Amino acid sequence: MASKHVEGLRKFCRLCGLQRALSANRKPVEKKKKAKQINKICNVKLEEDAEDIHPPYICDTCRRRLDRKAKIELFEFQACVGTSCSICVDSDPNSTVEKVQEEVAVSLGFSVVAGENDDFRFVKLRVNSDIVERSVTVGKDGQWEVKLLGKTIANRECLGLPSQFTAEVLHKVASLKLCTGNVEYGELLKDREERGTSFPSGHVCEGQLTVNGKTYEKTVRHKNCVMWCEIPNRNQCNACHMYRSDLSSMTTQMRHRKLNPFDLSASSKVRNDLLSPSEVQIKLKNVQQARQSEKRKRYKLQDKLLEREGIDLDEEQAEEMKELAEAVEGDMKECMPEDSYQRLLWEEQRKMSKMKDARSMRWHPAVIKWCVALHAKSPAAYKMIRKSNFLKFQTTLNCYTDFTECMEGYNLALLDRIWKDSNLQNEKQFKRNVSLLYDEMKIKSGLVFNQRTGRMMGFVNLGSLNTEMGSFGARMEELDSGKPATPEIATHVLAFMVRGICSPLRAAFGFFPCRGVTTSELCWCVWEGVKLLERKNFEHGSVCQDFNLLKFPNPIYTYTVI
Structure with a gap:
């Protein structure tokens, strides 16, 4: 085993510890030739190196860094530990993933499970929990993937490991120090949950974490958190560590707001993005009341102006006029x-x-x-x-x-009026050919009370089927999260219009408030409009989008009724 370990050390660099000292295109660089530079830059005496612990060569990258007198992060080699030694396993030509699984994974605390497509997966659970702390998935081609707390490490080069799986990968993953996020901001986290606001550039992660002997249920991470600590003496990654300054500012603002609540009057200068949903509703109500008050004042001033400067004409003056x-x-x-x-x-x-x-x-x-x-x-x-x-x-x-009711969706009364006014029933059949046009328009978000129907208009409504599917999805999310679902206020309107292909007919007969439309939602709306047109004896020929009044639109979909 000792000779196998010494033979395996020849592949590794004495300084960086990566397996790139030997190359088929060049002669290896002996560490003795750079002894003085290594001693001066890295403060390492090569005379004290042990043959069965330290490699005899350095890689070409470290050689160039020595020539430039650049700083090198020194890798610390350990003595051979027997069958679980990663260097011995990698140097064995008969070594396979199964062998690494048996000899190394168990010794490092990993469990072996079968992955998808017959891949190997090494899983390490958190103590007294069912949360997967770290996992390594190895494919048939030897490619590997690391997940820390369920998040895939996209930049594997930062770990300094080869692209092909070796026992060194397990040792490196097992030695990684996980990022704990920012657990000290429990007061801020509780305040955000009560106000129903999220963290800008961050998110909340749940799960027990033990930091300095204290157990925390939640932590705040930056959206770019890499889940492991690049600097060993820290408990956070670089992204989460830099995010602490923003969290400290948010905490200061929160405490200041509790001592000095926000001004929610109509003349308030406070930014709306700093307010909670309930505070926004209170401010909106105050603004509406202020507008109604200003309107009443304006009408009173107009009446006073007419009384003071207006002239009443008697019958004689009226006759003269x-x-x-x-x-x-x-x-x-x-x-x-x-x-x-x-x-x-x-x-x-x-x-x-x-x-x-x-x-x-x-x-x-x-x-x-x-x-x-x-x-x-x-x-x-x-x-x-x-x-x-x-x-x-x-x-x-x-x-x-008011000949018809103002409503969301398709207006059948309006479609009847279009058919009657167009007088197409007395025209030739080819003049009944029409095209269904639709386009999405940005609107000012808000709610309007319809006094005739007693309904609030302005919420998202994409038809009966889409509304039922959206309600079902909202109820499922409510069961999963435990938070009540609130209806969304529309920001756009999807308008539908009928235009004659061989006639001057052009009229809108339906609109749907929305916040953006998916393909499945649009499909139902389009086919519902086609069905209504054909029931009114229109000869439907095409469906068009993004209509331009300057030219006839090019059809994006045509079909023939059999």
Whole structure:
């Protein structure tokens, strides 16, 4: 065994301890030729080396570092320990993974389990726990993978190990000092859980950890935690150690907030990302109340301004105004072209002024359409015009704007109106060919109360099937986490529109509030729209996305009804 150990040492570098001293393309570098440099830089006396403990060669990388007088991290070699010695096992040409499994793994505290695809897996459990502390998976081709506390070590080069599995891999993994994260911030962790906020650039890991004789149930790790300590005298990896400064700042802010609570008034300057969900709701409620108060004040000021500066006309003055309007009627007609909208509005107002009861006025359809568009753009602007007794027909507008209920999803009443107004039932069959268009639009998030239905609008709603699947997934997450699921507020709207291929038809008939759409969710929405179009005797021909009004969209999917 001693001769086998000495033979195996020839492959290792005396300084870095890596198995790269021998190479087929160059002559090995004897450590005696660099004795002076090694003594000066590494403070190692080669005369005291033992032949059965220390290798006789150094690798080419360490040779170049010696020439540059660069610092080298010295590897400490140990005497041969018998059958479990990694150097003896690696130097044996008959050594296999099974042999390493029998002789080395058990001695290091690993258990051997069968992995997927007939791979070998060496597992080491945490004491008095079922948590896998560290595991090594070896494939048939000799490639290996290390997991520490369930996280795969992506950068294996930092461990300084070869790509092919050797007993040295088990020894290195067994000697790694695991990162404990930041366990000292229990007060901050508890506060974050109560407020329902997460850690920026970090996450909470559960599981018992013993640090300096104390047991902790949870710890805070950085998102880039490598799960092992690069510096032996620390309990954290470099990422978690640097994250401690951020956690200390968060703790200071938390204690300051408890002594001086955040200002949640409408004029507060506190950033919303620093508030908990409950605090955001309180601030939002205060802002809404402040807006309502400001609106009432503005209306009162307008009324006061009209009372102070407005002029009331008696019957005689009203007659004079009518005569003045009739006198300038000719000049007004000369200023306004005959087919202009200004001329139409003037004539409609003249017609209404001659009526004894303004409620019997039958307005021109163009004027009604303009008022509907104005009311849809800004109800406050139309209300201000209406208060001046100009275009005062709110009831008439309600008959046009409220002919159907404002709802999420596909509006069947609106689709019936589209089919009726398009008059395609009296046209030739080829003019019934239509295309279903859809696009996603960014909206301002918020909730709106529908007074007619008593429902809150603004939550995510992608149809009956998608809503049921989402509710089922939320209930499963609630059972797993133990935390109640809250409905999500939509940030986008998925709108659906029908456009005629051989006709000028173009109208939207459905929208779905969402926070982004997956393929399966979009599939149900699209096919539900196709089904509704075909029930209305439309000849559906294609489905298009990202519609551009400047040109006809290219169909991304077509099919033929058999």
